[in-house]
Amino acid sequence: MQRLVVFNSISLDGYFADAHGDMGFAHNPEQDAEFAAFTSSNASGDGALLFGRKTYELMERFWPTPAAKTMPEVAAGMNRLRKYVFSRTLKSVSWQNTVLLKGDLVSEVRRIKSEPGGGIAILGSGSIIAQLVPDGLIDEYQIVVVPRVLGSGRTMFEGLTGRLSLKLTKSRSFRNGNVLLCYEPVR
Numbered sequence: 364m365q366r367l368v369v370f371n372s373i374s375l376d377g378y379f380a381d382a383h384g385d386m387g388f389a390h391n392p393e394q395d396a397e398f399a400a401f402t403s404s405n406a407s408g409d410g411a412l413l414f415g416r417k418t419y420e421l422m423e424r425f426w427p428t429p430a431a432k433t434m435p436e437v438a439a440g441m442n443r444l445r446k447y448v449f450s451r452t453l454k455s456v457s458w459q460n461t462v463l464l465k466g467d468l469v470s471e472v473r474r475i476k477s478e479p480g481g482g483i484a485i486l487g488s489g490s491i492i493a494q495l496v497p498d499g500l501i502d503e504y505q506i507v508v509v510p511r512v513l514g515s516g517r518t519m520f521e522g523l524t525g526r527l528s529l530k531l532t533k534s535r536s537f538r539n540g541n542v543l544l545c546y547e548p549v550r
Contacts, residue, residue, distance in 0.1 A: 365477075445461075
């Protein structure tokens with residue numbers, strides 16, 4: 364069974380997107396070769412990506428464009444990997460290697476996890492995360508805390524009605540002030 368991992372950057376005050384849905388705050392302008400190598404290595408896997416419509420549209424507007432060439436390894440991975448997008452409103456998708464899913468989210472994720480593969484990563488997509496938590500479908504949360512305060516925005520767990528207990532499995536700090544925190548659910 365494939366592992367389902369959430370990989371998101373959040374602000375110091377806990378938001379993965381600002382009040383307008385923008386995630387650009389996560390691109391820390393301070394150059395850090397170690398952090399750049401870390402993000403490049405994440406894009407080199409052979410798994411799949413899972414998005415909700417809003418995150419898909421943000422990603423699709425950037426990664427296939429010439430502007431993404433400033434991060435060539437990440438752009439190559441984002442464009443090469445299989446992508447699943449859940450949407451009730453999209454009629455079609457145009458980004459290469461993307462599959463549009465309109466069925467029941469929980470059932471579809473269970474099916475995808477049961478197929479052979481190199482794992483699945485959710486990027487952004489807070490509404491997807493909140494819907495999968497109650498069924499225990501997320502195996503790990505990899506959170507990069509970015510040293511910025513947004514004041515308002517969206518949390519990854521927006522709409523979650525129950526509690527979620529997690530245990531820290533790994534942490535790592537970077538010169539640019541970013542801190543990676545890895546958690547697994549307490550089952």
